[in-house]
Amino acid sequence: MKKVIIAILLSAVLFLTGCGEPVAWRDQPEAYVKNLAYKDGFVVVQMSDLHWDVATDVPASRAFVTGIVNEVLNEKGHIDLIVWTGDQFLSATRAHVRAFVDMMDSFEIPYTIVFGNHDMQGFYSPEWLSDYLESGKYSLFTDIYDDLPGRSNYIVNLTKDGTADSEVCWQLAMLDSGVTKNDTAFTLSMSYCNLTEEQVDWWQVQHDAVGKDVPCIAYYHVVEGDIVQAWNEIENGAELKHKFFQHEKFSTSPDLLERLFEAGKDQGLKAVFFGHDHSSDLTVDYQGVTIGYGVKSSQELYTTFISKEEAETVGLSEGFELTGASVVTLHDGGCFDLEHLYYNEKEDGVWKGWVKY
Numbered sequence: 001m002k003k004v005i006i007a008i009l010l011s012a013v014l015f016l017t018g019c020g021e022p023v024a025w026r027d028q029p030e031a032y033v034k035n036l037a038y039k040d041g042f043v044v045v046q047m048s049d050l051h052w053d054v055a056t057d058v059p060a061s062r063a064f065v066t067g068i069v070n071e072v073l074n075e076k077g078h079i080d081l082i083v084w085t086g087d088q089f090l091s092a093t094r095a096h097v098r099a100f101v102d103m104m105d106s107f108e109i110p111y112t113i114v115f116g117n118h119d120m121q122g123f124y125s126p127e128w129l130s131d132y133l134e135s136g137k138y139s140l141f142t143d144i145y146d147d148l149p150g151r152s153n154y155i156v157n158l159t160k161d162g163t164a165d166s167e168v169c170w171q172l173a174m175l176d177s178g179v180t181k182n183d184t185a186f187t188l189s190m191s192y193c194n195l196t197e198e199q200v201d202w203w204q205v206q207h208d209a210v211g212k213d214v215p216c217i218a219y220y221h222v223v224e225g226d227i228v229q230a231w232n233e234i235e236n237g238a239e240l241k242h243k244f245f246q247h248e249k250f251s252t253s254p255d256l257l258e259r260l261f262e263a264g265k266d267q268g269l270k271a272v273f274f275g276h277d278h279s280s281d282l283t284v285d286y287q288g289v290t291i292g293y294g295v296k297s298s299q300e301l302y303t304t305f306i307s308k309e310e311a312e313t314v315g316l317s318e319g320f321e322l323t324g325a326s327v328v329t330l331h332d333g334g335c336f337d338l339e340h341l342y343y344n345e346k347e348d349g350v351w352k353g354w355v356k357y
Ligand SMILES: [Fe+2]
Pocket: 086, 087, 116, 117, 118, 221, 275, 276, 277
């Protein structure tokens, strides 16, 4: 009897701590897929690099994010999905995570989150963080205990009626370039992760499942080398469509060429968007794919000032901090509109500028 009780207790502990063998992602690719109903004009708001930490004035930062959401609602009439592209937290506590989920659920709009390189540097375990993010009423966040690098790899298929049984019109891929499975509570490692070959294989399986021609946009955190390479070509005289701002140097090198980009550019991948570098929102059309930064969506940690002269290059008449959001409107046939909303709180009130790509 004693042995049976010990065995039951051990099983319970293993279950509660998530120990045991991670599942093989190839055995259950469908487990990563969420579905939303698509219609022409589907609006995706990308926010990034919130960086809530122990010194953050959370109500003020929440008001800032809420202001951005309300401005997009005023301009577009609706938002269908909000995508967070990493570094939501840095030296944050459970209270910050609870406040974040509470804020996001208050909008009553579905949202996704991918991790950045700082999200695990907080006063919680990776398991607690994932469980809490999954618990949000409007959250689509998914972390499966698997053998795939990262903890925030999942798919949002936009289908005709919002179920898995109807035609997929667009696919949105969330990829984790921010954390490893080795991270623990308050991980202090400052090393940056990047997408791995296995994650690209995983994306390929997910995309093959809906069809080669289905248009796809990928969202992740850490920038890779393709945008650096594209920028180098522009500086050497290549005529590539590009817009927005590039300050300071890139956080990556052109040697880190984008494997996802290589795999996807001839197979429905329309765009890749990321965060991480707060001083840039450069976007470039490169080999048939739009690659670009989002816009940092808070005033935490550091922001970058765009001078009046620079602002005038995109049709704006005064200087501003590079904060706001990136807004994509999806259309039938695989095309999309891209706009950056610059949103600042200035002494004389809120200032905002919309710029089309
Ligand atoms: Fe980052």
